[in-house]
Amino acid sequence: MNAFILTKKTFRKVLWTCAISVPVFAIAQTVPTGKTVFSPVPVGVPHDVAPMRAGNSTGFPEPLREKGKAIETRVPEKSDDKPAFPGQTRAPYEPTAAFSVTTITDKLKLPWSLAFLSNGKMLITEKSGALRIVTAAGVLSEPLTGVPPVSAIGQGGLLDLALDSQFATNHRIYFTYSEPLGETHSNLVVARATLDEAGGAVRDRSVIYRTFPPLPKTLSSNQGGRIAIARDGNLFVTIGDRSKSPPWAIAQNVDTPLGKVIRITPDGTPAPGNPFIGKPGALPEIWSYGHRSEEGLTIHPETGELWETEHGPRGGDELNTPEAGKNYGWPIIVHGVDYPGETIGQGITEKDGMEQPRYYWDPVIAPSGLAIYTANLFPQWKNSVFIGALRGQMLIRLSLAGKKVVGEEPLLLDQQARIRDVRVGPEGAVYVLTESGKLLKLTPK
Ligand SMILES: [Ca+2]
Numbered sequence: 001m002n003a004f005i006l007t008k009k010t011f012r013k014v015l016w017t018c019a020i021s022v023p024v025f026a027i028a029q030t031v032p033t034g035k036t037v038f039s040p041v042p043v044g045v046p047h048d049v050a051p052m053r054a055g056n057s058t059g060f061p062e063p064l065r066e067k068g069k070a071i072e073t074r075v076p077e078k079s080d081d082k083p084a085f086p087g088q089t090r091a092p093y094e095p096t097a098a099f100s101v102t103t104i105t106d107k108l109k110l111p112w113s114l115a116f117l118s119n120g121k122m123l124i125t126e127k128s129g130a131l132r133i134v135t136a137a138g139v140l141s142e143p144l145t146g147v148p149p150v151s152a153i154g155q156g157g158l159l160d161l162a163l164d165s166q167f168a169t170n171h172r173i174y175f176t177y178s179e180p181l182g183e184t185h186s187n188l189v190v191a192r193a194t195l196d197e198a199g200g201a202v203r204d205r206s207v208i209y210r211t212f213p214p215l216p217k218t219l220s221s222n223q224g225g226r227i228a229i230a231r232d233g234n235l236f237v238t239i240g241d242r243s244k245s246p247p248w249a250i251a252q253n254v255d256t257p258l259g260k261v262i263r264i265t266p267d268g269t270p271a272p273g274n275p276f277i278g279k280p281g282a283l284p285e286i287w288s289y290g291h292r293s294e295e296g297l298t299i300h301p302e303t304g305e306l307w308e309t310e311h312g313p314r315g316g317d318e319l320n321t322p323e324a325g326k327n328y329g330w331p332i333i334v335h336g337v338d339y340p341g342e343t344i345g346q347g348i349t350e351k352d353g354m355e356q357p358r359y360y361w362d363p364v365i366a367p368s369g370l371a372i373y374t375a376n377l378f379p380q381w382k383n384s385v386f387i388g389a390l391r392g393q394m395l396i397r398l399s400l401a402g403k404k405v406v407g408e409e410p411l412l413l414d415q416q417a418r419i420r421d422v423r424v425g426p427e428g429a430v431y432v433l434t435e436s437g438k439l440l441k442l443t444p445k
Helices: 008-013 015-021
Strands: 026-030 036-040 099-105 111-116 122-126 131-134 158-163 172-181 185-196 201-210 224-229 235-239 260-264 286-289 293-299 306-311 317-320 359-361 367-373 384-389 394-401 404-411 419-424 430-434 439-444
Touching: 111 419, 111 430, 122 158, 158 224, 172 201, 172 224, 185 224, 185 235, 201 260, 235 293, 235 306, 306 367, 367 430, 384 430, 394 419
Parallel strands: 111 158, 224 293, 293 367, 367 419
Antiparallel strands: 026 036, 099 439, 111 122, 122 131, 158 172, 172 185, 185 201, 224 235, 235 260, 260 286, 293 306, 306 317, 317 359, 367 384, 384 394, 384 419, 394 404, 419 430, 430 439
């Protein structure tokens, strides 16, 4: 195999030719030097095809709703796993507010993300590559023109979108997508464009950040792709490790963006103050590392802190608050096991120098979409964390005391839907996108 050293310079220089010259079955793996090199892809069971459990039609037992007890009743995937501190998992059930559910539309196709425009309108991405405007009454626009072709395979496609901090005046938007590279490869990229709402178009589009290396489209898992706009206008973006089973340790290498949260300016350059600026062999855009597949990312509206959810291995989905320069452990410290069932690495859950998740789910829920509620419409939901669960087919609400999770409530179980995204609207209602194509609005009953 054509193994070669992966450096930022190399990849930026040969970005486009790589798509042709890199063997189709090539991935990045760790070598003892800490440098990242290519080697053949290991063959394993895709982690997104975990075995289903006996139970209801979704393959899951109904979450228990008994006040004070955990909603999860199944045994952990790895029997000797223990939380690092009390309350790190299986917080007690805490019922709160009654609410009504309005289906704004059920005509979307694999929606992934939404953002709020003026007059109740919303901008929505569909994974296949369509960007649409939906009115408060549920009228869908045609796909906006000016959106580039995307590689919509597996978990790749047109993913997140976010409005610039000055959107009201500059109409600038950011979005992530899997950029096709030749016939065989793809990269997650971050693009910037101007929204022309009246013209039904995005204009002046440019890619401001490209992940690297180009990898086979078939490595379509663990994409990440969430964007959160910080208070200073910079962008946090999650980049998954694109690993299959067995996992590789690329998330631990700071010479590649895979398995990281990055922090970039609106121009795509490393944001000033980033923790690895000036450190040899490290990418200056990296904010935090040791991540697997981060599909939830948001800024706490009151504290400005970054919050993140990520898909872990079988038994290790996480809620984190990523801080500058810190290591979140994947795949060295993990809860659960690899999807085929093998122990990952040494099978450890704690190590000096690696951060613990604030909370984890074992068995997994497959978290996608994350919002922190600080609005007034639902007083009982103040200081709650909302998490869309794909595999779990519910909207999870967590109660916080400081950063500690102290209660868990499963919502929207009757929808029996994989939940892709959750957002708090400008008026304090909670909006939910289901993979089956619904946009739901939750208001007090
Ligand atoms: Ca972790």
